[in-house]
Amino acid sequence: MGWRQAAAAALVLLAAAAPAASHATSLRYCDAQAKLSAAQQDRLLRVAAIIKQELDGTGASLALMSRSGLSLGWFGMRYSHAGVSLKASPASAWAVRQLYFACEEQAPRLFDQGLTAFLMGADDPSLGFISVLTLPHAAAEALEPVALDNTRALQLLGATYSANAYAFAARYQNCNQWLAELLASAWGALPHSEDVRSSAQGWLKANGYEAARFELPLRPLLWLTALSPWLQRDDHPDDPQGGAVFRVSMPASIESFVRS
Numbered sequence: 518m519g520w521r522q523a524a525a526a527a528l529v530l531l532a533a534a535a536p537a538a539s540h541a542t543s544l545r546y547c548d549a550q551a552k553l554s555a556a557q558q559d560r561l562l563r564v565a566a567i568i569k570q571e572l573d574g575t576g577a578s579l580a581l582m583s584r585s586g587l588s589l590g591w592f593g594m595r596y597s598h599a600g601v602s603l604k605a606s607p608a609s610a611w612a613v614r615q616l617y618f619a620c621e622e623q624a625p626r627l628f629d630q631g632l633t634a635f636l637m638g639a640d641d642p643s644l645g646f647i648s649v650l651t652l653p654h655a656a657a658e659a660l661e662p663v664a665l666d667n668t669r670a671l672q673l674l675g676a677t678y679s680a681n682a683y684a685f686a687a688r689y690q691n692c693n694q695w696l697a698e699l700l701a702s703a704w705g706a707l708p709h710s711e712d713v714r715s716s717a718q719g720w721l722k723a724n725g726y727e728a729a730r731f732e733l734p735l736r737p738l739l740w741l742t743a744l745s746p747w748l749q750r751d752d753h754p755d756d757p758q759g760g761a762v763f764r765v766s767m768p769a770s771i772e773s774f775v776r777s
Contacts, residue, residue, distance in 0.1 A: 557643060565633040568649060569611050572604070577651045578661050579603045581696075581775065582613055583768035585639050585646040594729070595646055596768035598638060599693050600630075601664050602649070614664060616695040618678045625678040625690060627670055650772055656704065663703035672713055673698050681763045683752040684721070684728035684770075687714040694766040697721060700775070726774045729767035 553561070572580060579601055586597035600615025608629035615635075619626040639645035652660065663669050675682075675690025682689035684697065701707065701717035705724075710716065 581650040583648040599768040616692045660703040684766045686752040688752040697766045728764040729770040731763040
């Protein structure tokens with residue numbers, strides 16, 4: 518990968534991993550998001566209705582849901598953002614509980630977002646992808662009360678956002694890392710404590726969780742981190758080869774772990 522390609526890829530990683538929401542039903546990026554046409558809105562409403570109908574037909578109480586955002590094709594990834602869709606959500610049936618970076622507050626926040634609004638987060642609404650993963654009964658039964666527990670959900674929310682947060686350090690957190698730690702908290706039956714995030718990461722590591730791997734030459738990375746408050750390096754272990762290797766929670770890594 519050349520310098521220009523690496524820089525473009527890093528920008529894509531940054532943009533795709535740093536969505537923002539002003540409130541639970543209106544998704545936008547910190548930069549202006551493209552307006553949807555009436556036809557695009559109608560299509561997303563119909564897609565959301567189909568997904569809800571299919572989920573109702575499974576008898577499931579929740580599902581892990583991932584969607585495409587900005588293109589991560591440079592890294593061979595289709596999905597950029599994930600959350601847990603809950604039938605018993607207090608917001609609406611099958612609303613998605615997830616972490617977003619709130620632009621107006623300049624801080625990470627949790628949002629319960631209706632399924633249609635969740636789908637609208639794709640950069641290109643005319644060509645979006647969604648992955649819906651239901652769970653075995655025992656796994657779903659353990660996860661649902663934890664996912665609906667506001668105290669536990671907020672306890673797992675990191676104070677400082679980084680789009681490329683290291684999956685095994687509690688200094689920063691990205692959107693998908695919150696979901697990974699929520700799963701660990703539920704399936705590891707972790708006790709309530711101030712260091713629950715570190716405990717969750719320890720459980721993930723002990724149970725074979727492998728974060729997605731992003732490799733970039735150091736020069737473009739240093740340039741980009743100087744420009745952006747959403748990319749950090751100081752939580753990642755040093756790469757002995759002198760480049761930049763990020764191990765970041767992404768939808769694909771979470772789904773792979775769950776399937777295994």
